[in-house]
Amino acid sequence: xxxxxxxxxxxxxxxxxxxxxxxxxxxxxxxxxxxxxxxxxxxxxxxxxxxxxxxxxxxxxxxxxxxxxxxxxxxxxxxxxxxxxxxxxxxxxxxxxxxxxxxxxxxxxxxxxxxxxxxxxxxxxxxxxxxxxxxxxxxxxxxxxxxxxxxxxxxxxxxxxxxxxxxxxxxxxxxxxxxxxxxxxxxxxxxxxxxxxxxxxxxxxxxxxxxxxxxxxxxxxxx
Amino acid sequence: xxxxxxxxxxxxxxxxxxxxxxxxxxxxxxxxxxxxxxxxxxxxxxxxxxxxxxxxxxxxxxxxxxxxxxxxxxxxxxxxxxxxxxxxxxxxxxxxxxxxxxxxxxxxxxxxxxxxxxxxxxxxxxxxxxxxxxxxxxxxxxxxxxxxxxxxxxxxxxxxxxxxxxxxxxxxxxxxxxxxxxxxxxxxxxxxxxxxxxxxxxxxxxxxxxxxxxxxxxxxxxxxxxxxxxxxxxxxxxxxxxxxxxxxx
Numbered sequence: 312x313x314x315x316x317x318x319x320x321x322x323x324x325x326x327x328x329x330x331x332x333x334x335x336x337x338x339x340x341x342x343x344x345x346x347x348x349x350x351x352x353x354x355x356x357x358x359x360x361x362x363x364x365x366x367x368x369x370x371x372x373x374x375x376x377x378x379x380x381x382x383x384x385x386x387x388x389x390x391x392x393x394x395x396x397x398x399x400x401x402x403x404x405x406x407x408x409x410x411x412x413x414x415x416x417x418x419x420x421x422x423x424x425x426x427x428x429x430x431x432x433x434x435x436x437x438x439x440x441x442x443x444x445x446x447x448x449x450x451x452x453x454x455x456x457x458x459x460x461x462x463x464x465x466x467x468x469x470x471x472x473x474x475x476x477x478x479x480x481x482x483x484x485x486x487x488x489x490x491x492x493x494x495x496x497x498x499x500x501x502x503x504x505x506x507x508x509x510x511x512x513x514x515x516x517x518x519x520x521x522x523x524x525x526x527x528x529x530x531x532x533x534x
Numbered sequence: 535x536x537x538x539x540x541x542x543x544x545x546x547x548x549x550x551x552x553x554x555x556x557x558x559x560x561x562x563x564x565x566x567x568x569x570x571x572x573x574x575x576x577x578x579x580x581x582x583x584x585x586x587x588x589x590x591x592x593x594x595x596x597x598x599x600x601x602x603x604x605x606x607x608x609x610x611x612x613x614x615x616x617x618x619x620x621x622x623x624x625x626x627x628x629x630x631x632x633x634x635x636x637x638x639x640x641x642x643x644x645x646x647x648x649x650x651x652x653x654x655x656x657x658x659x660x661x662x663x664x665x666x667x668x669x670x671x672x673x674x675x676x677x678x679x680x681x682x683x684x685x686x687x688x689x690x691x692x693x694x695x696x697x698x699x700x701x702x703x704x705x706x707x708x709x710x711x712x713x714x715x716x717x718x719x720x721x722x723x724x725x726x727x728x729x730x731x732x733x734x735x736x737x738x739x740x741x742x743x744x745x746x747x748x749x750x751x752x753x754x755x756x757x758x759x760x761x762x763x764x765x766x767x768x769x770x771x772x773x774x775x776x777x778x779x780x781x782x783x
Contacts, residue, residue, distance in 0.1 A: 312781040320746040321736050321773045397746045404638045404705035404745030410542070410553055411606040411631035415703060416750040423748065490749040493764075496771025500764050 320400060321494075323393040328491035330390040335484060335513075337383055342520035348533055349523075352457035359456045391431060398424055419486040426479040433476035440469070464528035473525050481518035485510055535561040535621060538629040539574065541586055544642050547649075551642065553631070563622035567610060568593060568600060570621055571632075587645040593617040595758070598693030601700070602646055603633040608697035608756040615695065615758045635696050637705035639742045650696050652742040653710060657694075659738035660731035661714040663723045682720050689717035691759040698753035698761070704745030709753040711739050712769035713761045719772055729776035736773055 444451025449462030544551030
């Protein structure tokens with residue numbers, strides 16, 4: 312079955328849809344966690360600590376978090392590899408362009424590939440910035456995410472990178488969520504409107520939720 | 535009407551092509567687009583030039599032979615086939631770009647003619663029923679619920695012209711293949727091959743070098759028969775169902 316799925320263009324789309332949904336689910340959890348920053352350093356840092364101790368005493372310190380991380384790494388790789396292979400196929404299938412070109416499809420649809428690349432690069436920077444602290448602007452302190460976040464969004468480039476990436480997330484989710492529904496065969500004529508509205512609202516809420524943090528730091532609400 | 539045409543000219547499959555400019559005069563707004571091209575060809579022949587090659591057959595919008603991307607739209611600005619497109623859709627003095635379907639799986643044979651036999655091979659892979667049909671059967675012999683019959687008919691309208699492939703930014707044949715799969719898979723006559731049909735047709739579609747679906751929706755906008763985009767969702771559903779069923783056996 313795995314072979315049948317991976318060898319088919321429809322199957323690879325299924326892999327993209329499922330891995331995309333896993334990442335989307337994570338984003339929803341992530342944005343809810345992020346918003347705790349508005350309730351002060353103590354609550355935010357305590358939440359970050361809880362992420363490492365969740366599941367104890369059954370799970371050892373950090374195990375649950377690592378399980379989530381492994382699932383996400385698998386999802387990112389599966390999503391990226393199938394996107395790359397499908398894109399290669401698509402570009403090969405249309406080797407010569409039309410002389411008379413028209414602006415086509417929605418902006419969100421046309422930016423899926425570049426948006427995806429931007430997001431992949433962002434994830435690398437984001438991890439090096441706030442998880443490992445390798446490229447962090449201030450003095451990175453393990454276990455003090457509140458201060459680390461404030462440091463990042465106190466630099467102009469930190470804000471620019473983050474805001475661009477979050478707009479890309481919004482656009483990607485907007486077309487991606489609805490597309491995944493079609494790929495998984497849950498879309499239908501009667502559900503189409505509802506799915507599109509849900510995708511738009513979800514994309515808007517995610518983008519607004521994520522952007523609230525840098526805006527909060529910039530306006531001094533979070534400091 | 536007087537028109538400036540920019541037409542794709544290509545001697546054969548291996549030659550490089552280019553847009554050539556022609557001027558045609560005395561075009562009636564009641565002419566079809568193909569009749570306008572006939573007028574151009576008559577002039578070209580009189581001048582001793584090679585006429586523009588283009589596909590056409592029934593000229594009444596039901597055979598799927600005519601093609602042409604007109605000003606960037608498959609079958610031109612109206613939602614119909616090129617043969618049913620009339621010159622009243624254009625204005626006197628317009629410049630009109632005429633190009634062939636563009637897709638790796640549809641190589642140009644000459645000028646505006648492309649080889650669409652990849653579609654035939656997709657049909658050969660599963661676009662049929664194995665039950666002997668013979669003459670039209672007694673209508674009540676096999677009951678078909680009305681919604682199913684309507685659904686099948688909506689998809690049976692596909693004439694296999696290839697406008698979906700031409701319009702798709704990925705050169706995908708998903709709308710065509712889904713129309714055929716949905717048409718036969720919903721009917722009791724198509725039930726024995728329900729799983730193999732969708733799996734084999736999708737596999738053949740991939741084999742022919744068509745792209746994949748990114749849900750841009752261009753195909754459904756271009757389709758002269760109004761096959762809806764959700765048809766592709768239906769095929770994806772059938773494909774997933776068949777994959778689960780076949781591997782369980």
